[in-house]
Amino acid sequence: MSEEKKIAAAELLIECRKLQATYDYLPFMTAIDYPEKNIIELVYRLQSTATNETLMLKVELPRDKAEVSSLISVWPAADWHEREVYDMFGVKFIGHPDLRRILLPPDWQGYPLLKDYTDPNMIKKPVTI
């Protein structure tokens, strides 16, 4: 059904320009944080509206220098998704015209979806299974 493909961060933009001919639709992109491996993994789901072929594109970024080129020129749909990933994970998208926080207030400190994020106001769940 859906294929998986791993590519290097440096080749992302060039590779995606080629892929755009087949996969014209970007339903979503997101990131996953792996602190023990010291990487942030970006996941792009690409789809073709004509044939429904699906490709899960994965890019691994180093956690301390999470930078990747923005795909907004290839799929305009990436705009807000990239802003959300920047908001929650702190990944910088080079070439994004308007990289601001989208859901959190502009003066927020830290990136909440990182696994090691802590906040003084965070309440720990009292009962966990």
Place this chain on the structure above:
Amino acid sequence: MSELRTEEYHLSMGPQHPSTHGVLRLILKLDGEVIKEAIPDMGYLHRGVEKMMENRVYIQIIPFVDRLDYLAAMNNNLAVVLPVEKLANITPPPRAEYIRVIMCELNRIASHLVWLGTFALDLGAVTPFLYCFREREPIMDLFEMAVGSRLTYNYIRYGGVASDISDEFIRDTKAFLSYFRPRIDEYEALLTENPIFLQRTKNVGIIEAKQAVAYGISGPMLRASGVRRDLRRALPYSVYDKFTFDIPTGTVGDCWDRYIVRIREMRESVKIVEQALAGLPAGGFKIKVPLNLKPLAGEAYVPTESPRGELGFYFVSHGTNKPYRMKCRAPSFCNMNILQEMLKGWKIADVVAVLGTVDVMLGEVDR
């Protein structure tokens, strides 16, 4: 005489404007009454659901996703249950699948009714609002009978549904459907050819098909632009491949097309519920699933067609009883991306019409 000084006017529409349906703020940069730039500003309803889910076991996830798209909670339930079932290799019994389809389609009708009522209200027609809420009430009653709750259900569970539906429910649903069919004609008589309504919606806020695909638009908005893509047909989930229904599409991609697509979708939903009720198999409604569910390690994403578009939850499991990462692909979030492009060059009064047809659900946008 010196020239009059002109400057750009910045207007903040929302977060409490009634037509923004929740807490959306639009920063409009105006030249007279013409919009030069529109910047959506959201996050007022951000609750951090994705972070919360990393600390909760799988069964506790379902009630939280009810609160994302609270007008179509049943569709959200289904969308969150399917990928986890895929990860854990659970196959629900056929009766449960049929009940899920019935509930989701009823919820789609209810959601579209709220949309239609509020959209007409924004454009100045109060009567459809009252009629739509009158017809939504029996659906809520049906849910109350089967589920116990009227808005947030927590009904669709891993391995089936929470409770079986009774004969009384089936009888009442059939009665509702025969009552509801002529009501759609009433809405159409009130709105579809109404000259005032046409003036407000025809050729307003046009999205072309190519642009819609590039911006990742989904659901009725995409179909109104003429792209024949419905996930119930394109990538069938649950038992949707067993039913026959049409996929209504628009031609121009303006506000009126988005209106008529949703109206026709309600008719199709009625058809699906009728077929599902006729073919409802006997048998169990739930298979036994461990309470502390531990799916296999891996990742899963099942796109579903919610009333607003492609809704899916991307799960990354490490084999523990809590998801490592849960990402919600919220249709309104992606559909709103195009808003800044769509609003350019239109007048302030058109913002209400365009925003109404996008059908934003802020609970889902902000998560």
Place this chain on the structure above:
Amino acid sequence: MKQFFLGIYNLLLGMKVTLEQIVKKPITLQYPSEKRQPYPAFRGNLRLHRDKCTSCMICVNYCPNNCIYIKYHVGEDKKRKLESYTVDMGLCMYCGICVDVCPFSANYWDQSYENSVYDRKQLIERKDI
């Protein structure tokens, strides 16, 4: 001109719908004087059969918001004796998980729906009395 009459016709068509409505019976309930009976499955207020509860704490563990508090002591026969069962209805999501997971069917819903109070503190109540 044809457009004009078509418009008038369509306006009248809409008015016909509203006129038909006038002769129909109203479907609204005059709430405080007329009351609606909820369906038996209705999730109103969370209650406890005190005699059935064994203080096994399953509902406490599985509550998504941790809004159930149970106090118990171990009796002479080494069985847990329930002391108090408190629910913070301000936190409760009415999801019904506690009712579903209870192995002894001790938790149940009643059909009350007039649950609004003047003070938040009144929402934290002992349910076993």
